[in-house]
Amino acid sequence: MPPVMDADRMGRTLTRIAHEILERNRGVHELAFVGVRTRGVPIAKRLAARIEEIAGVHVPTGALDITLYRDDLMRHAVGPQPLVRSTEIPFSIDDKKILLVDDVLYTGRTVRAALDALIDFGRPQSIQLVVMVDRGHRELPIKADYVGKNLPTSHQQSVQVLLEEIDGRDEVVIEG
Amino acid sequence: MTIDASVHRGGDEPGRSVPAASLHVKNLLGIADLGADDITLLLDTAVAMKEVGSRAIKKVPALRGKTVVNLFFEPSTRTRTSFEVAEKRLSADTLNIAASTSSVTKGETLVDTALNLEAMAPDMIVLRHASSGACHLLSRVCRSRVINAGDGMHEHPTQALLDAFTIREHKGRLAGLKVAIVGDLLHSRVLRSNLLLLTRMGADVWVSGPTTLIPPGVERFGVRATWRIEEAVEGADVIMMLRIQRERMQGHFFPSLREYFTVFGLTAARARLAKPDVIIMHPGPMNRGVEIASDVADGPYSVILEQVANGVAVRMAVLYLLAGGVMEGV
Numbered sequence: 001m002p003p004v005m006d007a008d009r010m011g012r013t014l015t016r017i018a019h020e021i022l023e024r025n026r027g028v029h030e031l032a033f034v035g036v037r038t039r040g041v042p043i044a045k046r047l048a049a050r051i052e053e054i055a056g057v058h059v060p061t062g063a064l065d066i067t068l069y070r071d072d073l074m075r076h077a078v079g080p081q082p083l084v085r086s087t088e089i090p091f092s093i094d095d096k097k098i099l100l101v102d103d104v105l106y107t108g109r110t111v112r113a114a115l116d117a118l119i120d121f122g123r124p125q126s127i128q129l130v131v132m133v134d135r136g137h138r139e140l141p142i143k144a145d146y147v148g149k150n151l152p153t154s155h156q157q158s159v160q161v162l163l164e165e166i167d168g169r170d171e172v173v174i175e176g
Numbered sequence: 177m178t179i180d181a182s183v184h185r186g187g188d189e190p191g192r193s194v195p196a197a198s199l200h201v202k203n204l205l206g207i208a209d210l211g212a213d214d215i216t217l218l219l220d221t222a223v224a225m226k227e228v229g230s231r232a233i234k235k236v237p238a239l240r241g242k243t244v245v246n247l248f249f250e251p252s253t254r255t256r257t258s259f260e261v262a263e264k265r266l267s268a269d270t271l272n273i274a275a276s277t278s279s280v281t282k283g284e285t286l287v288d289t290a291l292n293l294e295a296m297a298p299d300m301i302v303l304r305h306a307s308s309g310a311c312h313l314l315s316r317v318c319r320s321r322v323i324n325a326g327d328g329m330h331e332h333p334t335q336a337l338l339d340a341f342t343i344r345e346h347k348g349r350l351a352g353l354k355v356a357i358v359g360d361l362l363h364s365r366v367l368r369s370n371l372l373l374l375t376r377m378g379a380d381v382w383v384s385g386p387t388t389l390i391p392p393g394v395e396r397f398g399v400r401a402t403w404r405i406e407e408a409v410e411g412a413d414v415i416m417m418l419r420i421q422r423e424r425m426q427g428h429f430f431p432s433l434r435e436y437f438t439v440f441g442l443t444a445a446r447a448r449l450a451k452p453d454v455i456i457m458h459p460g461p462m463n464r465g466v467e468i469a470s471d472v473a474d475g476p477y478s479v480i481l482e483q484v485a486n487g488v489a490v491r492m493a494v495l496y497l498l499a500g501g502v503m504e505g506v
Contacts, residue, residue, distance in 0.1 A: 065224065068236035068266075074499060080198035081500030084224040084493075119231040 004159075005149060007170035010132070013148040014043070017130060018050035020146055025097060030125060031098045033061040036114050037085055039103035040064075042165040043132060047101065062089030064100075069113035087117070094122040099146075103161035105131040108142035132161050133172060199497050203315045203322040205497070206331035207372040215340065215373060216491050222341050225496070226489035228265055239268035239499055243298040244472040247290070248325070249275040249305045254460055254484060255334070256324050259302050264493035271298070279396045290314050300498065303327070308365075321498045322442040329365055335459050336369035338490040340377065342483050343414055346455050351378030356450075358442065359418030359467045362389045365426065366459045367418060384408035385418075385440060388429040405440050412450040416457045417442055417468045435468050445479065455479045 005013070025031060028051060032154055037043030041063045048059045065085045067073075111129060118127060132148040133174070137155060153159060153174065162171045180505070187327050199214045207215075228236055242262045243464040248256050256272070263270045273293070275281070280289060290301065300321040307329030315322040316464050340350060347353055355374055361367050361383055371394075381399040383390065394401050404406055409415050420436065430436045447456065456468075456477045464470045473480060 053481040067224075068228070068238040068496075073238055074242065075239075081497055083195045083197055084221050084496065086224045086227050088227070116237070120235070121231060 001174055002152060003171045003173050004133075005172035010080065010148070010170045010172065013132070014046055017146045017148060018047055018054060018093045019113050021047070021099060021128075022055060024128075024145075028055050028057045028059055030095065030097050031059050031099060032091060032093065033059060033099045033101055034064050034089060034093075034114075035061065035117065036100065036102040036110060037063055037087075038156045039161055039163055039166060043103060043130075043161075044099070044101040047099070047130065060091045062091065063087065064089065064114055064117055066110060066113040066117055069117045071109055087120065089121055092122055092169075093118065093124045095125050098124045098127045099130050100127055101130045101147055103132045103163075104159050105129070105134045105142075105144050105147075106137055106159075108138045108140035111142050112140050133159055135159050147157075182362055198358060198500055203311070203324075204333055204494055204498060205311045205315060205322065205324050207333045207336050207376070208331070210333075210373075210376075212376050215337070216375060218337055218490070218497065219341050221493035221497060222337075222486070222489045225265075225492035226474075226486065228492070229485075234265055236265065237267045239263070240265040240498055241384045241437060242268045242300070242499055243271065243296075244268045244300045244302060244495070245271045245273060245293050245298045245320075246302045246325075247273050247293070247304070248251040249280065249286075249303075249310075250326070252304055252325070254305065254360055254487065255332075258484070258487040259323075259334075259491050261488050262495055264469055265488070266492055266495055268299075268495065275427070285318050286310060287313065290318055294318050300495065314443055322495060323498065326365055329368075331369045332365040332459075333369050334487070334491055334494060335366050336373040337418065337494070338453060338487040339366075339370055339457060339459070341486045341490050342457065342479055343455070345482075345486070346479065347413060350374065352380065353413040354380045354382065354411055354451075355414040355416060356382045356384065356405075356412040357416045357418060358384045358405055358408060358440065360389050360420045361394065361418065362391050362429075364418050370416065371399055375399065382408040382412070382417060386430050386436070405442075405446060406449055409442075409446055410449045412454055414455055414457065415442065415447065415450055416459075417462075418459070419461065420463055420466050430459045433463075437466055437469075441466065442472050444469065444472055444475070447472055449476075457483055460484070 033044040033048050035041035044061050048061045051059050061087040065087045067082045067084045128145040131144045133151050134144055134147045135151045135153045157174050157176045160173050164170050201209050298320050298395045302323045302325050304325040305327050308330035310327045311322050311324040324333055383399055383401050384405045387403050390401050458480045
């Protein structure tokens with residue numbers, strides 16, 4: 001199947017989302033990005049770079065690992081444990097407007113875990129959700145504030161957001 | 177350790193695999209059972225766990241609903257509290273049982289005590305016992321995962337892991353470092369676990385102490401032994417001091433504590449023989465003025481209190497990884 005989004009389209013989408021963030025928040029005051037590991041982190045960094053280009057202001061960026069907050073941990077008597085990676089949020093999130101960034105929004109369970117994790121770090125003024133792809137099939141009452149592309153899919157399919165920083169190229173593909 | 181990139185655990189996006197891994201062992205009985213990849217997985221996981229301890233709310237829900245029994249038949253401050261803090265930071269429920277307050281004083285055997293505790297369905301038992309092999313015995317009769325918190329003169333695996341973690345934090349690696357371990361080698365479970373771990377990870381290990389306290393055949397671990405402390409610490413990246421364990425000594429191994437300090441104690445002058453960026457470690461409790469001079473223990477090269485702090489992170493990693501499963505077929 002040909003890619004749903006290529007590098008150009010992803011680039012333009014990120015620029016559009018950066019403008020939307022600035023418009024909706026009336027500037028960059030108190031904004032901070034937190035990317036969900038793995039692929040939310042480079043997306044968050046790119047958005048921060050776009051905003052710096054547009055508004056000339058540096059917006060802090062952190063990385064959040066949600067493994068220890070997963071709702072399916074310990075549900076299996078056998079089987080390996082998900083790898084825990086470091087969370088790095090080098091700023092206080094108190095009273096910040098947090099932009100939580102992930103690549104694909106699907107069941108909403110990852111976002112639920114990320115919200116629980118973030119609240120353990122402090123009390124932000126607000127949390128807004130940014131995703132590259134929303135593929136539907138929510139299992140929790142969660143909605144994205146900024147969406148790169150709405151992509152209706154079936155449960156059997158899988159959506160991959162590939163990123164230069166990790167995968168060597170920018171592309172969104174549907175498999176299966 | 178086994179990495180299975182295709183593991184899919186339900187809630188997340190199907191098809192987007194969650195990187196997962198497990199240790200080769202069900203229980204942590206000793207470093208002897210661990211491969212280099214197991215050790216690396218434990219140390220890498222501990223890095224993430226350490227960050228949890230730096231948060232305002234030092235607690236994550238990973239082991240919610242799990243029960244851990246801390247069964248301690250020997251006095252311990254550091255190890256017991258460290259395990260308990262680790263368990264609480266992962267949201268496990270903890271039960272502390274010390275031999276002095278349990279039915280052991282009424283004559284109950286270790287196995288009976290463990291089986292009775294197990295009837296209450298704990299998920300893990302952390303055991304400290306004066307007899308070597310007590311954890312192996314327990315692991316054969318219990319369904320719960322068993323973690324060795326020190327058994328006799330055999331092993332103390334979490335201490336060796338936290339030592340390795342501390343070294344890696346400072347030096348970035350273990351392979352190729354010169355590590356000098358000095359003191360009461362004969363009675364030390366910390367020594368055995370450290371020798372196994374450090375040689376497995378490729379460190380160049382020297383041990384030193386009075387010849388009466390050097391275990392015969394220690395060279396078979398792939399380490400070099402010398403009774404001259406100066407030879408061991410010269411050019412060392414790491415100096416690890418071991419406590420003189422008077423409570424385990426039956427007989428005379430050296431004339432007096434004062435003489436021991438004169439010949440084998442780590443003084444500032446001896447520490448200067450090591451590399452300029454040496455780190456000085458001690459598993460505690462310290463005998464100041466016996467194996468280590470106070471000015472060295474409190475000096476700028478000492479990482480002794482960091483070792484204690486890192487103990488919590490390493491034990492969190494052990495608990496988290498053992499709470500999962502072993503890969504099928506392993």
